[in-house]
Amino acid sequence: MADAPTTEADGPTAPALDERAQQVLARLEAELGDALVEHGSALGDLVVRVRPDAWRRAAEACRQALDCDFLSFVSGIDWMPTPVVEEDAGGDTSSPVQPREMTFGVAGSAGRLQVFAHVESTYAPHWAVTLKTDVDEAAPRLESWVPVYAGADWHERETWEMYGVVFDGHPSLRHLYLPAEFEGHPLRKDFPLLARDVKPWPGLVDVEPMPGESEAGETAGEGEDAS
Amino acid sequence: MTDLLALDIGWGTTLGIKTLVVLGLVPMGALILGYTFLLKMMSHMQSRLGPMDPGGFHGWYQLVGDGIKFLQKEDIMPERADRRVFALAPAIVVLSTFLVFVVIPAGPRIKVADLDVGVFYALAVSSLSVIGVLMAGWASANKYALLGGLRAAAQLIAYELPLVLAVVGVVVQAGTMNLNEIVVFQRDAEIFGWGGIGFPLILTQFIGFALFMVATQAELTQPPFDMPVAESELVAGYMVEYTGFRFLFFFIGEFGTAFAFSGLAATLFLGGWAVPGVEGTAADVLGPIVLFAKVMFVAFLMFWARFTYPRLREDQLQALAWKWLIPIALVNILATGVLKVAF
């Protein structure tokens, strides 16, 4: 569909797809037709976004038409920015500040949650492709890849417990890493990292000012300037 | 020894002394083998030093200290264990070790019991230990222990046969089952008219010796046949629930039996205490030393293999016993018999 990748414009100009990636794309387009929503390039690697209802068909196409017999990973991504509880919660400036508005990466997204996967070929010329698909935020569901790639089993279990995406047709969707009674989906952006909340940030300037000098401590905030 | 001291000792006292000697010998032998081979030889084979500090000289005190530590430990019994069987099992294992020691002669008169069926007796009582092992495995109420116990039972039964058959060649050649007489036979026989070193039966019974060593290794559940304890699979097999002095019993049983089997091998194949040309009281003094040296040599071979080889699988072990060792042993007996008649 849309040929121009909708990467954020301020990034470095993404290198165009090389010849190998072009071939992969051509084959995928032939296999999937209009189920292939968008494609883009992540530093020259092909990233395609497929319609959610074609998720398993995309896997079959990769396995059969592209010889991509090797499953690298299946995982999810939450594009929502981390909600800020208070403006200066503990004054912690050590964590990276991400943009506040929701932006999407290579090949775009329809909403907050996406599932993405990478498959490779063990045969020369070692074709590889990253597949993305959108899942509904309210009721994330997707077809399982297990019938196509047996190794998707654990990856999908992980995605399920970390993002709450339910995979239809998965043999036993149960907790992989976390205890069975765990609630919540830790890798979603609205799941707080408690380790950063329970302890005050030690980076706060704690230099007693000289008598007569103003409080507020901006005097010694030379952290950035000093070096 | 009695004439040497020119004392008239009653049979009761003699029995007491003999019992004490055996009771002392077994832990002693276990200690010596444990220290020399398990702690020191293994360490050096693995490019390490082993214990160096306890006792000052090369950590000689380490095992004694370990023994004392075991005695101080709390006596833990699994909740669902069969308590009486659990408690009895180590005692049976150690008992079988004690009983083997009884018949091994260390000199013309230094012997606890002079049985006419010594060979038969030794091999019979040594397999008593399997009952203890099976009891331990069953009573522990632990799946690993159960697997270990069952493996041990299967293994010890399979290897009893080659062990006995390997010895038959010696018995045929010496014409007696009395261990002391076998030693005397080896001392007095000559190699083509030359009696410098007597006639250690290993010269003709080399195959028998090799089979005996392999079967011994299996009897002692040492690598390459240590499936019943299999550290990396069953953790410690039938011993997994044992601690404190009960574990110490198993330890003494393991190394005591190794000592006893080395003694048997030395007696049957290497000429035992015999030193050609030395007789009477001198032989009584020299005999134990010579026997000890031979025991250490045999034990060295045993432990050398133990520290070098990986372990077989249970079915492969059975295949080895039934397909290779037993047929070879039978052929060996046949050949010995034929040659015995021919010469």
Added chain:
Amino acid sequence: MTTTPPRDIPEFDVDPTLYRHLADTQMNVELDTGDMILNIGPQHPATHGTLRLVVRLDGERVVAADPIIGYMHRGYEKLVEFRTYPQITTLINRIDWLSSFANEVPFIAAAERLMEIEAPPRAQWIRTTLTELSRIATFLLFLGEMGLQVGAITPAFYGFRDREYVLNLIEAVTGGRFHPNFNRIGGIKEDLPWGWIADCKQAMAKVLESCDTFEDLVVGNPIFEQRTRSIGIIPASVGASYGVSGSNLRASGVDWDLRRDGKPYLPYHELDWKVWTHPDGDSFARYWVRLQETRESARMVLQLVDGLPSGPIMAKVPRIIKVPAGEAWINTENPLGEMGYYVVSKGATGPFRVKIRSASFSNVSILPWVLRGVFVPDVITILASLYFILGDIDR
């Protein structure tokens, strides 16, 4: 050497019914038939840490096996979202702690690509040297460890002993035996200390000698061969669909090595080396392939230190590192297999999302398939031959 034909294995099947029942064992173990359920781990000598295997036994034969992981899950994918790029290398060091240096490389490479920075040649060569050294360290331990798991104690000590020589080298350069934290975006932290190259050559001679020792002590031993030949056969197609990678897949005859076939990430193409494969796909093949790769790596290190270019070790890098928005997927050939990072950046000082693809995770996920029908001792052999690091499974 005769190669045993593989067992009759269906080409491709996922029949979870056999182990679906075990899904419930995580909560309660129910013995509904005469089979015995044996719980191997999380504390068991053969599981190198805290892997837990629930196996259902018929006698000593495994009917079904279910690995339970997560006892060491540290949530790195979450933690890295709260850290800046320079801070992250300390964390990802600890994923596969035996070859920590190799863990850093793909992440740093991804950040460098996004920033359009290229490390100077000398830095690249030193990176390659240290990556290969960590591969040697990992494999030497494996070569000994595998002996231990099949019952021979001694090789394990040789493995630990000889690995020390390599760790000493890594420590002399990076300051850390296990956690070097030595890669920086745009280069490396420090240059080699004086006399290091000579030490390195000596150590490589020892490594090659050590490989011969393992050949005599382990590979040549008929008992070892009996225990490993045709045990745990993984056909190439099944292995690939489970994501089994690295030496494990090459032991199944797949001639695929990311150092040669992947996107170039380190100057491997300037070296003279070969990719080892073995057609059998059994435990023995996996051991054999790793033994050959250890030798190959030692030879590569010798070439690397001989051809080390001179020059700077850091490219020009802004003082505060902000990675431009974009996505990068870098996968590399780590000692345990394919290690990859999918880095999503939004232009901040830290990544927005990092998907860590660790090798052991996929290598171990094949266990339910490969353990079916083997004996309990073979379970241990197969676990050892797949060679996993718990930190690499649980991340």
Added chain:
Amino acid sequence: MKREVKGMVGGLGVTLKTMLRPAVTVQYPHEREDPAPRARGVIALKEENCTVCMLCARSCPDWCIYIEGHKEQRPPRREGGRPRSVSLLDRFDIDYALCMYCGICVEVCPFDALFWSPEYEYSEHHIADLLHDKEKLGEWMATVPEPEPLELGAEKAKK
């Protein structure tokens, strides 16, 4: 069959040969191997160089550095100059129970106040004792080695 026998005997040869060679063990408390000069053992603090800029505490991924300070007036360096205000350390603690030994603090320090020392013998019975205060961190300064010379082909250090 010949290969099998060779394999069995070859293994025995390896262990026997090793047994006859000296062991590699170092009897630690009696003798010790010195770690490499670059080894990251413990962090030493040169207090007079510290300006309480908090850079180390901020860049620490584990949040294990705790700093407090105060300001003081000092006489001017040159005649007639303005009096300087300097920041002095009151507290500089590193919690080695949390520290990951990454060395980021040493690297970011702009005034050369933090150094690595290869010293490693500071284990404690109580985890709280692993919090080293500025006096203790200052003591480690004595064990900081000189920077090593670099291998051939390295760029000369800029400092």
